[in-house]
Amino acid sequence: MSAIAALLAARGLAVSGSDAADGPALPGLRAAGVTVHVGHDASLVTDVDTVVVSSAVRESNPELAAARAAGLRVLHRSEALAALMADRDAVAVAGAHGKTTTSAMVATALLHAGADPSFAIGGTVLTVDGPLGGGRSGSGPAFVAEADESDGSFLAYEPLVAVVTNVEPDHLDHYGSREAFEDAFVAFARRIRTGGVLVACADDEGAARLASAAAAELAAASVTVVTYGRSPGADVRVGDLRADGGRWAVELATGTAAVTVRLAVPGDHNALNAAAAWAAARALGADPLAVADGLGEFRGTGRRFEDRGTAGGVRVVDDYAHHPTEVAALLRAARSVAGGGRVLVLFQPHLFSRTRTFAREFGAALDLADVVVVTDVYAAREDPDPTVTGALLVDHVPTPGRASFVPDRLDAARAIASAARPGDLLLTVGAGDVTALAPVVLETLRALPSPGGGRP
Structure with missing residues (x-):
């Protein structure tokens, strides 16, 4: 969405938009001439003629609901991109x-x-x-x-x-x-x-x-x-x-x-x-x-084997992988660059439906790491499903003791960091907000009593 907004502005259109919270994309949009609002409000569509939405925007969104009520043209992001192309x-x-x-x-x-x-x-x-x-x-x-x-x-x-x-x-x-x-x-x-x-x-x-x-x-x-x-x-x-x-x-x-x-x-x-x-x-x-x-x-690209820093001799890398095939490819690549160190993974499942459908495949992919911590599911566009948690993936990791389930995100970040030791490669993985945990991992690594701390 941010790329499309900037491209439309570059074509000379007056573009405004809103996000639920401030984030790293917003300063670049402001610099591109886009009027940016933090928080959603029906009044923000008062003086526009077209509203562009992604699939993640629900009909209950106040701006989308107001646009529908006013009879404004509503385009899916793909339609706006198609017009640009x-x-x-x-x-x-x-x-x-x-x-x-x-x-x-x-x-x-x-x-x-x-x-x-x-x-x-x-x-x-x-x-x-x-x-x-x-x-x-x-x-x-x-x-x-x-x-x-x-x-x-x-x-x-x-x-x-x-x-x-x-x-x-x-x-x-x-x-x-x-x-x-x-x-x-x-x-x-x-x-x-x-x-x-x-x-x-x-x-x-x-x-x-x-x-x-x-x-x-x-x-x-x-x-x-x-x-x-x-x-x-x-x-x-x-x-x-x-x-x-x-x-x-x-x-x-x-x-x-x-x-x-x-x-x-x-x-x-x-x-x-x-x-x-x-x-x-x-x-x-x-x-x-x-x-x-x-x-x-x-x-x-951002969030594709993106280096986030090193602390206590442990390199921390962030990646967007959220399908079993992607996770397996990522871990094979990580093994090729880890040298003699171990590969540790903090994994956040994305979508209840995907977690349930591919639980066995996720377990096999995560088994390619040495130590795995799985946190709870990032719901994204789906409603919560209490029958599906990250524990489902841990149950399908073949090697006993390799993976553990820590539902709280911050606790999970601290757990994987505490398991690391100098020379290890530690990955935060998933399509949700797990990317925000890399700083928590690095902070924990720096605070350990001995560099890298870790377990044998």
């Missing part, structure tokens, strides 16, 4: 995981390759020159957008290039079944403009099925399908990831070009994200070598 060469990145990072990689690579793209991404884009924020208004034709499949709103877009990182079932509270979830991605592929490109991961079963099933129909619309991955037959072949002087090098190859990308972010999943970004930028005509160099300048 309408006259641009849009790249829309979708998938249950990886879309924020992949979108940010595309934007960073295009900037380095000499383009001047606009973008709207659900996280701060980090580069060697510093953070770029989640939104940017550029003069070039390219517009990179993270396309949210959680509520089906990605079907509002008509991209020139669509990237699908994976089609692994999620958001079943909205879709109801795996089949309905996959059908939504088929509909998304059909939204690609004539002469466009679908970039899909060959290593993901759902994305591979999408590419195969849609190939003939898309070809009839002059849409090219480009696959990437380590699977035999992928159009962009991804080599093995190897450590290279504090970076991670991977070779990307097609029948006509091969480049080596030296990434600053760890993990096999990020090698795949880079391949998707390379393919998407090439589809827009960017130089392959310049794109590869640009990917090397990418430093991550």
Whole structure:
């Protein structure tokens, strides 16, 4: 929402908005010329003609209720974003995981390759020159957008290039079944403009099925399908990831070009994200070598393996992972950078429905860490479900004693910090407000009687 507000203001519109509480996004919005209010009030929509809302805004919100009563135009955030992209060469990145990072990689690579793209991404884009924020208004034709499949709103877009990182079932509270979830991605592929490109991961079963099933129909619309991955037959072949002087090098190859990308972010999943970004930028005509160099300048996004500090010899990293596949990929990447230290995780489940549906998978993913503390569920848009707590995930961690349930957030932060010792890597993980606990963890680590304290 903040990125869209800033982009609308950059187009010359008078933009105002409200948030329930003050937060890190608001100073940047004020600097962009947006009138910002803290707290929701019906009077704030008195002098506006359009109200833009996200799926998290309920009908009971006083501003939305007042807008409905006054007959104002109400747009979902995806409709506002679609309007911003309408006259641009849009790249829309979708998938249950990886879309924020992949979108940010595309934007960073295009900037380095000499383009001047606009973008709207659900996280701060980090580069060697510093953070770029989640939104940017550029003069070039390219517009990179993270396309949210959680509520089906990605079907509002008509991209020139669509990237699908994976089609692994999620958001079943909205879709109801795996089949309905996959059908939504088929509909998304059909939204690609004539002469466009679908970039899909060959290593993901759902994305591979999408590419195969849609190939003939898309070809009839002059849409090219480009696959990437380590699977035999992928159009962009991804080599093995190897450590290279504090970076991670991977070779990307097609029948006509091969480049080596030296990434600053760890993990096999990020090698795949880079391949998707390379393919998407090439589809827009960017130089392959310049794109590869640009990917090397990418430093991550906010809340994706974001370094929050070190205390008592313990490095603290924050990450947005909130699906079992994301958590497993994160912990494998963490293991690759932890060296001889242990990997500790403070995990906050996100949504009661997701916690219940994927409890077994979450347990297996968390078992990849050495010590786990699970706190209670972050409800987000859902009503409380007293039958589902973080204890459900602890019960599904296979290794006895590895995980514990501490329902209170602050107690959980202090518990994981007290379990750490010098040389460990400690992660705060989840899509809710667990990110606010990193300072609590660091404060606890500093206050321990001996550096790192910890248990054996």
